[in-house]
Amino acid sequence: MATNQHLFMRIIGIVTLFFLLAPLLLIVVTSFGSEPTISFPIKGFTFSWYANIFAQDTFIQGFITSLEVALLASLTAAAAALPAAYALTRKRNRMNRFLENVFLAPVMVPEVVLGFSLYSSLVIYAHFPLFISLLFGHFLICLPYSARLIIAGMRQFDGSAEEAAWILGSSRLSGFFKILVPNITTSILSGFLLSFINSFNNIPVSVFLSGPNVNMLPTAILNYLQNNYDPTVSAISSCLMLLTLLFMLLAEKKLGLKGFVS
Amino acid sequence: MAALDVKNLALSYDGKTQILNDINLHVQDGELVSLLGPSGCGKTTTLRSIAGLIKANQGQIFVNGKDISKVAVYKRNFGMVFQSYALFPHLNVADNVAFGLKNKHVREPELSKKVDEMLDMVGLLDYKKRFPSELSGGQQQRVSLARSLVTEPDLLFLDEPLSNLDAKLRVEMREMIRAIQQRLKLTMLFVTHDQSECFAISDHVAVMNRGTIEQFDSSEKIYHEPATEFVARFIGYENFFSVTKSLDRQHFLLKEGQVFKAAGASPNSSSLTIRPENIDILETQPDADGQNILPGEVLFSTYLGDSYRYEIQTALGTVIAVSSSDKKYPAGKAVFLDFPSRKLLGLNK
Numbered sequence: 117m118a119t120n121q122h123l124f125m126r127i128i129g130i131v132t133l134f135f136l137l138a139p140l141l142l143i144v145v146t147s148f149g150s151e152p153t154i155s156f157p158i159k160g161f162t163f164s165w166y167a168n169i170f171a172q173d174t175f176i177q178g179f180i181t182s183l184e185v186a187l188l189a190s191l192t193a194a195a196a197a198l199p200a201a202y203a204l205t206r207k208r209n210r211m212n213r214f215l216e217n218v219f220l221a222p223v224m225v226p227e228v229v230l231g232f233s234l235y236s237s238l239v240i241y242a243h244f245p246l247f248i249s250l251l252f253g254h255f256l257i258c259l260p261y262s263a264r265l266i267i268a269g270m271r272q273f274d275g276s277a278e279e280a281a282w283i284l285g286s287s288r289l290s291g292f293f294k295i296l297v298p299n300i301t302t303s304i305l306s307g308f309l310l311s312f313i314n315s316f317n318n319i320p321v322s323v324f325l326s327g328p329n330v331n332m333l334p335t336a337i338l339n340y341l342q343n344n345y346d347p348t349v350s351a352i353s354s355c356l357m358l359l360t361l362l363f364m365l366l367a368e369k370k371l372g373l374k375g376f377v378s
Numbered sequence: 379m380a381a382l383d384v385k386n387l388a389l390s391y392d393g394k395t396q397i398l399n400d401i402n403l404h405v406q407d408g409e410l411v412s413l414l415g416p417s418g419c420g421k422t423t424t425l426r427s428i429a430g431l432i433k434a435n436q437g438q439i440f441v442n443g444k445d446i447s448k449v450a451v452y453k454r455n456f457g458m459v460f461q462s463y464a465l466f467p468h469l470n471v472a473d474n475v476a477f478g479l480k481n482k483h484v485r486e487p488e489l490s491k492k493v494d495e496m497l498d499m500v501g502l503l504d505y506k507k508r509f510p511s512e513l514s515g516g517q518q519q520r521v522s523l524a525r526s527l528v529t530e531p532d533l534l535f536l537d538e539p540l541s542n543l544d545a546k547l548r549v550e551m552r553e554m555i556r557a558i559q560q561r562l563k564l565t566m567l568f569v570t571h572d573q574s575e576c577f578a579i580s581d582h583v584a585v586m587n588r589g590t591i592e593q594f595d596s597s598e599k600i601y602h603e604p605a606t607e608f609v610a611r612f613i614g615y616e617n618f619f620s621v622t623k624s625l626d627r628q629h630f631l632l633k634e635g636q637v638f639k640a641a642g643a644s645p646n647s648s649s650l651t652i653r654p655e656n657i658d659i660l661e662t663q664p665d666a667d668g669q670n671i672l673p674g675e676v677l678f679s680t681y682l683g684d685s686y687r688y689e690i691q692t693a694l695g696t697v698i699a700v701s702s703s704d705k706k707y708p709a710g711k712a713v714f715l716d717f718p719s720r721k722l723l724g725l726n727k
Contacts, residue, residue, distance in 0.1 A: 280465075
């Protein structure tokens, strides 16, 4: 009985993993195919689609823009979330609970709606530069992740350690940076990493806020795909997978998975 | 070290419920004073207000006669030991202890010398490089003590420092705190809900109830002459008899109609009390005048090792009496209780 159950669970697990991973593996395989269109199984083996990535200016530009936006947005989100989380965790009252929900709200708004409303308000109405609008959109994507993890980190930390620092002669600001911040670095970094990954992979907001010289990598890939169906897309997807995988491994090694689950 | 005076301290968060009400305290230089009371009585709030962690609505705090009520917490030069130890998890033992010294810009080699001296005093010199998570609760609390003493504060606050320790450690730690306090002539304010801990360590005790100080006296006085029913109950008195009126300077008419003679009680006492071990249990009615003698019936007994504790049904309700274990009175046994008039205390409301 017990072993039957065991076997059953194993089969379920393997099937689930297969459905999750097979499409990804398929992409990696097709990126090496010599046919001019994406096909499986592949007939010949070539690296030329990888070389083609670097021949496409939109990909290179998109990658740089994505990197810039993701980095700036996650940094500013972390910088904004840190003092906000501090203020929200000092006292538990109705106002603070409400504000906490406001901070987490962007996750609950469909990203298409977020993208469209930013487009119509910032770009069309207020004539903000596209890059600034894009950055603001991604800041909103990042904020809930940073805020949530930092709030959780601060709640877990015993507030009396900070009080001990004050009594031992530290000002509030110095206590904050010398005692609180060093003890919640895991939360800050996990929030930053989650923000970065979400911003880098985001399409709905980026689509609305992209234009002639401002294109994020995912939107560049979408645009490319509308005109070409060659394995360059598979190649760049494989590269992104590898990059994300390395990123996650690094995070797991330095921070442990705990930071992402809490 | 320094003397502390607290005058008319009051605190309310919403303007309606009074958390602290007219708190007055005087702690002499080199004295250990305890704030004793049940949870929620305001003892920790009082301590935190004096330390500067909470801002009181009213009142003044004087250290050596200087009003420090408006001084920021980090400029007050106090020390504090927390119930949760509150060590800095990311710093090792030596850095935890050095934290306050660095804030005072003490430099090497004096810094290390002071840290080592203090760690030596609490017996943790070998643990310098350990992190708080690698220490037991007792060791953590000793680090916390060293950390708060090394800056030579004017006043040391201890907020239930022993509550998280097991019974044996609690006694050890308590004796260590008292020994250090007496050796270095420190002025300490100690918060606890444990009366035996409080009496063992304090010069003076302030018993608190609902945001006010019910009695502020020497340990001995609190123990032998509690002023109010609340204080008496809190420190282990269990029998209380309501007084209807006093007949003369020594005789009191009780609510149930009996007359008790209480030699030391003040005429305006609202109730009388007696410790369970001061009641004598007799098998036969004594031939004396019958004063302060009450017949009763044993309801229940508990064996305490060196004594028995009885619940006895009398005309005054259930009376708790403790007698030596030489002889046991079974349940249902009719006995006579003698309340010695010199052991009966008068209490105020």
